[in-house]
Amino acid sequence: MSRIRFEGISKSYRDAIALDRIELDIEPAGLTVVCGPPGCGKSVLMRILIGLEAPSAGRILFDGEDITEMPAAERSIGYVPQSFALFPHMSVFDNIAYPMALQGVPRSEIAARVDQAAGILHIRPLLAKRPTQLSGGEKQRAAIARGILKNADIFILDDPLVGLDFKLRESLMEDLKDMRAEIGATFLHITSDPLEALTMAEHLVVMDRGRLVEAGPVDAVYYDPTCLRTIELVGFPRCNVLPGHIDPTSAVCATAIGRLPITLENGATSHDAMVAIRPEDIVPPGTGPTPLGIGKVTLVENLGSESVVYVQLHETTLVTTVPVRTLASLDLGDPFPLAMRPGGPILFDRASGRRIGRITSSSGEMHDG
């Protein structure tokens, strides 16, 4: 199993810095998702790993061996590019078989392995067709099959579901996870979609503007982020983030939606903070949660089993999700009482974006205005 290590990887194109001193270990035999907004550098990092681009500085190690200078063809990596890049004059079978044929795999073994991959990806009936006869989703499956059938220790899928129908994405995500379990190799999956990242990942790497923001097991990154940017980028719907001012003597953070009780971690001394409240931490008032007041509904998005409700409270719009079966019909402008699940929301330093504490529970009136 290959352990991949990026050591101080930087990449510049003239004045533009695409990657800035990336230090990262990729878990062997796991599924690691590298996510971040378009242009964050995730694809460049993968192209450097494959050997399609050279880093401006830093090294890449496979199991301790420096492979920075190794030609791409010698690296044991299977790659599914964003564009399908299928040969139009070949059948789907021959397209999938092509990399193995190049590697000199015997014909009988090729047939068996193509059949196996075609089974997992539900494309057996398509093997005799030409790529021009396939739909977008079918082409994508063929491209994935070709990418994963190479004899390799590492497989990189560069945004393999982008542009596909929502339902196709849903079934392909399932197929990809099955395939990963079957092959047992190290998988790197690149995406800018936060829900896809959470659905796929065992380990999650968050990138932004050429920098590594945070990396770790997916649960740790989601529930216990150390950076504001992580909580902004990972999760759906997007996290509520609002500025606040900390009064250390009373252990309170004053925000537009009220004075929130806080616990500071590791002797933090910040004054200007950002409060991050995930949509699921905004809940109906009850005995446990801290009441925030009554807001006004500005939009209800119906997702089927749940609704995303946008509520305006003291000039701030808060987003929450509510299971549809517990929700009465809501109209724009309707009153909507809000409370906050204590212990959930996280406090970050405004300047550095580093985590400094949590919002805790309290009793009494939250808003001072």
Next chain:
Amino acid sequence: MADVRVERLRRQFGSLVAVRDVSFVFPEATATCLLGPSGCGKTTLLRMIAGLERPSAGTIRFGDRDVTALAARRRDVAMVFQYPVMYRTLSVVENIELPLANDRTLAAAERRRRVDEVIEILELGDARRLQIDRLDLGARQKVAVGRAIARRAAVTLFDEPTTNVEVHAKLALIRAFKELRRHVRQTIVYVTHDQTEAMTLADQIALMRDGEIVQCAPPRELYDEPNSEFGGWFLGNPGMNFLTVHPAEGSGFVVDGVPFPLAAPLPELEDVRFGIRPEYIRVATTPLPDSVPARVLRRAVAIGGQHLVTLAVGGSRIKAKVPPAEGPSRGAPEVGSNVFVVCPINHAILFHRGKRLAEPLRRLGSSAAACASS
């Protein structure tokens, strides 16, 4: 304003039938969303109503008026496209007003009233004198929506208007659309592949597959009462779970070795499946009444911090949505752990060869549930 009646409407491209003999009424003053996967024929159907695509067969009527042979500009339709089509050198107000100025029956005062109304609803007051070029794509598309609504055309058509705008602009557009609909009721046909958009905007959704409308209902009803496995699968994130059902001895049926008694015997049918949505499945660490043992195969954080759990039940896989709880990892079930699941049969629907079974067995009612727990 008029209803839109299409009858045996067909569009064929060579051997490909894009729209297959569709007969359907788009009711007056109602927003109908055409929803379906890529290639289902929704855009072709919309373009035929607009007059941008000629039908291979069939008729289109706006109220009593047969418009099948009429050119687009003579049909009295307003349309919003994927990209805003605007006069770039004109201001926001001028862009909205221009189509109205061509209508000589419209008094100047009424024209101004309509323009002011949409500008106010869309909160475009500050931008009204700005040249359209100075707005971003999302704001321009908002103007396009306002312009179409201000027309008060017989029919207003939308062809995936949010496809090319970024996510915040998309929300703003959806909000604007809903706000406009509260004030101005029009006959609207709205094409989208985005089920959230359809469920949020539509009075009713016409679900399409392979060139046909397979079901039409208000969003909630379409979600809760699909008439086919396709409908159950297509709506929802993820869609419905399906389990193969075998008749049990006496009455009721068996799903993967798990008996579900029923008041009435299951009809002697092959290929019957039991459909249940992920949010109705309960997952517990200890046995519950009517629970069956299961194993957690996978788990992921899903929309709004829910846990999306993949479970092995007998030889089948099902997905369940578990709400977040208090505590570390928010009460997420451990992968590999043994759990107990309840599939409440009052929330299940039976399908036969993909179609929902007829009454009285189409939904397994509360009497069946009572029977199962006794």
